[in-house]
Amino acid sequence: MDTTENRIELPDDLEDAIAQAKAATKAALEDGYRLIQVEIVYPELKAQPIAETFIPVLTEMGYTLKVLFPDTGAAALARRDWGETPFKITDVGSRRLPVTNQMEDSDECYLLVEPSDVEIEQVEKLANEAGDRPVILLLPRLESVATVGIGYAARQLRERFLSKITSCYYVRPLPGGALFRAYPSSWIVWTLNEDNQYEVLTEMSYKPVGEELERLLMGEELENESSEAAEVDPNASTNSTKPKSRGLFGEVQRFIRALTQ
Numbered sequence: 001m002d003t004t005e006n007r008i009e010l011p012d013d014l015e016d017a018i019a020q021a022k023a024a025t026k027a028a029l030e031d032g033y034r035l036i037q038v039e040i041v042y043p044e045l046k047a048q049p050i051a052e053t054f055i056p057v058l059t060e061m062g063y064t065l066k067v068l069f070p071d072t073g074a075a076a077l078a079r080r081d082w083g084e085t086p087f088k089i090t091d092v093g094s095r096r097l098p099v100t101n102q103m104e105d106s107d108e109c110y111l112l113v114e115p116s117d118v119e120i121e122q123v124e125k126l127a128n129e130a131g132d133r134p135v136i137l138l139l140p141r142l143e144s145v146a147t148v149g150i151g152y153a154a155r156q157l158r159e160r161f162l163s164k165i166t167s168c169y170y171v172r173p174l175p176g177g178a179l180f181r182a183y184p185s186s187w188i189v190w191t192l193n194e195d196n197q198y199e200v201l202t203e204m205s206y207k208p209v210g211e212e213l214e215r216l217l218m219g220e221e222l223e224n225e226s227s228e229a230a231e232v233d234p235n236a237s238t239n240s241t242k243p244k245s246r247g248l249f250g251e252v253q254r255f256i257r258a259l260t261q
Contacts, residue, residue: 008182021169022057024183028168037137041172047114063109116141
């Protein structure tokens with residue numbers, strides 16, 4: 001089957017990225033995924049306004065939602081800025097006040113806004129206690145602990161918890177290209193061609209990281225590609241998609257200003 005028909009294009013701006021993320025989240029939840037994350041990797045993004053824009057996809061699905069921020073200050077700020085909401089806003093707690101104290105039987109879905117490695121212990125506890133209730137990590141800052149952490153504890157964390165998180169939406173502009181995934185599509189590495197336009201370099205069934213991603217963007221062929229990558233349709237060549245203008249997040253600053261005003 002030719003994957004180009006169902007391929008989702010790179011977003012033109014932040015508004016487009018959020019719309020794609022909402023669609024990917026809804027599709028993943030409808031397919032039964034219960035621990036998912038949404039990543040828009042851009043350093044100047046503000047989590048609170050993006051969360052406000054993202055939340056309707058969950059409330060419109062009928063969930064009794066609880067939104068959790070990393071700390072009490074961020075939660076209080078959201079409550080002040082958003083006013084009265086049909087969902088509860090709190091924080092992930094701490095060792096003295098575990099996140100399980102924030103959980104109620106009436107909760108049907110948890111949205112964790114910008115959790116980081118500092119809160120990872122509480123995030124894991126919540127995910128374990130949530131059972132069949134969806135847990136969505138929005139704009140998590142866990143990449144360092146997921147890929148760089150050294151030692152037994154870090155390896156155990158990856159195997160025990162991080163490896164179970166499904167990335168339903170991911171977009172990251174890179175020098176000379178971009179890495180992108182929108183569920184249910186594959187991971188796509190985009191590259192800038194000689195005409196300064198984005199085009200598909202390769203599609204993969206897993207997320208390429210580190211040296212592997214660098215080598216792909218440099219145009220090097222991987223000698224021992226994973227068997228998972230081989231599952232991608234061989235007909236989906238790098239020239240089978242229409243090049244996309246170099247507009248990826250070209251207007252992101254305008255949308256950031258609009259969201260934060």
